[in-house]
Amino acid sequence: MYDVVIIGAGPSGSTAAAFCHNAGLKVRIVEKSTMPKFVIGESLLANCNNILEEAGLLEVIENHGFQYKNGAAFSWRDEYTYFDFLDKSSVGAGTTFQVQRAEFDKLLVDEVIKKGVEVSFNTEVVDAKFSDECATLIIKDENENKKELKAKFILDASGYGRVLPRILNLEKPSILPVRTAYFTHIEDNITEPLYDRNKILITTHPTMRDVWFWLIPFSNGRCSIGVVGEKDRINPDDLTSEITLKTHVYKAPMLKRLLNNASWDMEVKTLNGYSKDVKALYGKRFALLGNATEFLDPVFSSGVTIALYSSKLASKCLIKTLKNEDVDWEKEYKDELMLGVNAFRTYVNGWYDGAFQDVIYTKNKNIKIKRMISSILAGYAWDRQNPFVVKSDEKLKTLAAFC
Known part of the structure; x- marks a missing residue:
């Protein structure tokens, strides 16, 4: 036994x-x-x-x-911001891997x-x-x-x-809405000199804020790319997975610029109701x-x-x-x-x-609060010293109203 x-x-x-x-x-x-x-x-x-x-x-x-990964970057239309996992309030590792x-x-x-x-x-x-x-x-x-x-x-x-x-x-059943992810791996061929491969890039859809993309670079020049949202929002016409993903990716200004020369050489997969x-x-x-x-x-x-x-x-x-x-x-x-x-x-x-x-x-980020948020994004969601962990709903509501 x-x-x-x-x-x-x-x-x-x-x-x-x-x-x-x-x-x-x-x-x-x-x-x-x-x-x-x-x-x-x-x-x-x-x-x-x-x-x-x-x-x-x-x-x-x-x-x-x-x-190597040291943080998370976010883009929406022409806006760009990032969180450095080394600059956080919690004690522990500040880097990891993709x-x-x-x-x-x-x-x-x-x-x-x-x-x-x-x-x-x-x-x-x-x-x-x-x-x-x-x-x-x-x-x-x-x-x-x-x-x-x-x-x-x-x-x-x-x-x-x-x-x-x-x-x-x-x-x-989960209380979260049913969402669908369309994703694949591509040869990204990114030549943008300011692009930071050390961070995941999370992009908000330019017209639908409840739809978003991930761009995860790997060390071999490839990356993982995906779009997530409710199916009726991102694929109402029941198009193929590849057309759906590409169509939305090239609507996002930063992704369009970064992936202009990408080689889409793998099947696009779908995950529904995850x-x-x-x-x-x-x-x-x-x-x-x-x-x-x-x-x-x-x-x-x-x-x-x-x-x-x-x-x-x-x-x-x-x-x-x-x-x-x-x-x-x-x-x-x-x-x-x-x-x-x-x-x-x-x-x-x-x-x-x-x-x-x-x-x-x-645009008006409080440095102390940003470091607490950075801790959560770095995976320190069990840090009881962080009020944005132990009082997450209350703190986010207050902070969002301020922003």
Whole structure:
């Protein structure tokens, strides 16, 4: 019997495996597919580096040659502004990376394999049962052979697969509107001398402020480009994904200038209704991590940060549980995780209703407040010393009115 079986070999699964293995637990990961695989969520936040370092996984990422990232830039029509993650109010890393997720995810899982964690690829979880004695997963390999896998605890890091939420009927609709993302990778051929490849560029649509673009540069001269909005807003005529993305990209003045010579050499993909929620984050012998819990929106690149932070919190609670130490999962996992998730939710909602955009694009920036906002954008959404975290709704409303 394993101490813990982890469903999914993405960033949250690999990071949880590292934390648990480092604590001496017997760990196994089961992954439905193989690595590498194409995934978006490519712009990390600075707080990711702290968690990866604590798990013993940062060095392999630092040595790979990913695109250095030190902040986030924003553009709307002819306006441009940016936040430097080194200039923030929270203590911790101020830089990170922009990564091709296929490479990033594989590096992490390969590293935990090197540490001694057992990983089974092409292995699907088809059912789960929980008792007082153990948890039992029914798994199926690539040859359709089924068998039981027993563990003292299960961590679900299955991402959009949401294995345990489906099996245990934990899914519930997100309160966020249904939005669609059209995205691809391109050879960007950017020659603009002032363009800063060290920052993600988030662009507001010139005529629809609830529609936005991401431009994430990689170290190999390519970039990830995407447009996000409600489908009826960005594709009312049901055009192809490629036409939809290109049409909107070239309406944005800065993107049109930057990508004038881009080579669109990959298929444009679509992700619809990506926001998710669950009824519970943990239960008898299980906990949910990352996108298997709740996914908000890609606008501030919070997905991987929430995934890694959830892995850190859940692993610490699990280690204490298996050592028969006192642990309060409600307080130490659910409440702590949701502090940051709810802070991010405030600014996601504020982005789409325009309040947070008003703050970002204002000409009259208070330096102290800007550093607090920079901390949140850098992934420090659990910093209880930051009033824009602990009183996010109140503070954003007041600040937006001032701006």
